[in-house]
Amino acid sequence: MQKDLEDKFLVDFETNQNIAHKICRIYTSNRDAHNDLFQEITIQVWKNYPKFRGDSKFSTWMYRVALNTAISLYRKSTRQLKTQDFDDVAYKIKTVEYDDTEEVQLKALYKAVHQLNDIDKALIFLYLEDKPYTEISETLGISNVNARVKMTRAKEKLKNILNP
Amino acid sequence: MYSLDNYKKAWGNQPEETYQFSALEIYKLAHSKSSSIVKWIFIIGILEFVVLNSLSFFIDTETSYDVYKEMGLEKTILYSTIVAYGVLFYFLVLFYLNYKRISTTDSSRQLMKKIIKTRKTVRNYVLFNFSYMAFVIVLVTAAYLKTHFNDLEAKQIVLILLLIFVLTLIILGVLWLFYQLLYGILLRKLNYNYKALAKLEKES
Numbered sequence: 001m002q003k004d005l006e007d008k009f010l011v012d013f014e015t016n017q018n019i020a021h022k023i024c025r026i027y028t029s030n031r032d033a034h035n036d037l038f039q040e041i042t043i044q045v046w047k048n049y050p051k052f053r054g055d056s057k058f059s060t061w062m063y064r065v066a067l068n069t070a071i072s073l074y075r076k077s078t079r080q081l082k083t084q085d086f087d088d089v090a091y092k093i094k095t096v097e098y099d100d101t102e103e104v105q106l107k108a109l110y111k112a113v114h115q116l117n118d119i120d121k122a123l124i125f126l127y128l129e130d131k132p133y134t135e136i137s138e139t140l141g142i143s144n145v146n147a148r149v150k151m152t153r154a155k156e157k158l159k160n161i162l163n164p
Numbered sequence: 165m166y167s168l169d170n171y172k173k174a175w176g177n178q179p180e181e182t183y184q185f186s187a188l189e190i191y192k193l194a195h196s197k198s199s200s201i202v203k204w205i206f207i208i209g210i211l212e213f214v215v216l217n218s219l220s221f222f223i224d225t226e227t228s229y230d231v232y233k234e235m236g237l238e239k240t241i242l243y244s245t246i247v248a249y250g251v252l253f254y255f256l257v258l259f260y261l262n263y264k265r266i267s268t269t270d271s272s273r274q275l276m277k278k279i280i281k282t283r284k285t286v287r288n289y290v291l292f293n294f295s296y297m298a299f300v301i302v303l304v305t306a307a308y309l310k311t312h313f314n315d316l317e318a319k320q321i322v323l324i325l326l327l328i329f330v331l332t333l334i335i336l337g338v339l340w341l342f343y344q345l346l347y348g349i350l351l352r353k354l355n356y357n358y359k360a361l362a363k364l365e366k367e368s
Contacts, residue, residue, distance in 0.1 A: 011187070013190050014184075018180050042190055101174075102178075108171075128175040
């Protein structure tokens with residue numbers, strides 16, 4: 001029983017690990033912090049896995065657990081992200097065949113998102129991941145209306161940082 | 165300037181993380197709580213060592229040294245203190261090694277072995293502290309009775325022995341409670357991890 005559960009967890013988590021990586025990129029700014037957060041997300045997802053009923057998709061559920069882990073960890077730590085740390089993230093997203101314009105945009109995007117607070121980061125992340133509002137409100141535990149209001153403000157803040 | 169939708173598109177097209185974790189690595193990460201428990205055992209051990217050492221700055225060691233001297237115990241106490249510090253230091257090294265080994269563990273069977281080892285180290289450490297405490301108490305009592313034997317009546321000796329016995333029980337009780345709180349909680353968590361691992365082992 002336990003073994004089956006663990007096998008299922010390993011398969012689910014391995015195939016969906018990019019959710020965790022993307023959240024780590026948004027909430028941390030260097031390799032060590034990225035791996036720390038990734039580890040904490042792994043622990044939390046595994047710890048909560050028996051509660052995953054399977055009435056939603058695993059990825060949907062994982063967004064919730066992983067984001068909540070990142071938010072609560074980010075609140076506990078007093079460290080503020082420094083923008084010069086950003087180069088560490090940039091090296092990871094550089095590939096040869098990658099379009100230049102989009103690379104510039106992506107770098108600017110990460111730099112801007114890093115300046116948002118923990119909840120705004122989560123909102124923007126879910127927007128970028130193209131999640132519907134029903135899922136966003138469920139993931140963050142707020143009402144649909146509240147999610148829309150908060151999203152509008154978060155987007156406004158992001159736009160101001162991107163186009164000062 | 166680009167609109168948010170442009171950025172969203174760039175986000176959607178970003179390459180995947182170059183470093184992908186394997187199932188085995190994910191398994192290790194998910195079970196890595198044991199290493200942080202062992203890390204705490206190590207940190208608490210160091211704190212205990214530092215606190216015990218700094219206590220001697222506050223306690224009037226000269227007066228107690230004079231008392232020991234009067235009883236002819238000064239050398240015994242000095243040597244046993246040196247030995248005790250040596251042993252404490254040895255345990256600190258063991259705690260550290262346990263921590264290091266558990267952090268770089270690969271299979272669940274090995275992790276289990278290392279958890280057992282850590283539990284043994286902690287148990288021995290607590291046992292040593294208890295016996296050292298008891299040893300000092302017995303020694304001081306014996307020396308005291310020896311130097312004052314002629315001035316004391318039989319009744320007084322019995323009373324002193326009884327008093328010391330009760331006092332020893334109280335001191336050891338407090339010490340036991342202290343360790344129960346300090347290491348007991350950590351060991352229970354470690355034990356839980358061990359049981360979970362053992363169950364996995366059996367079923368695989």
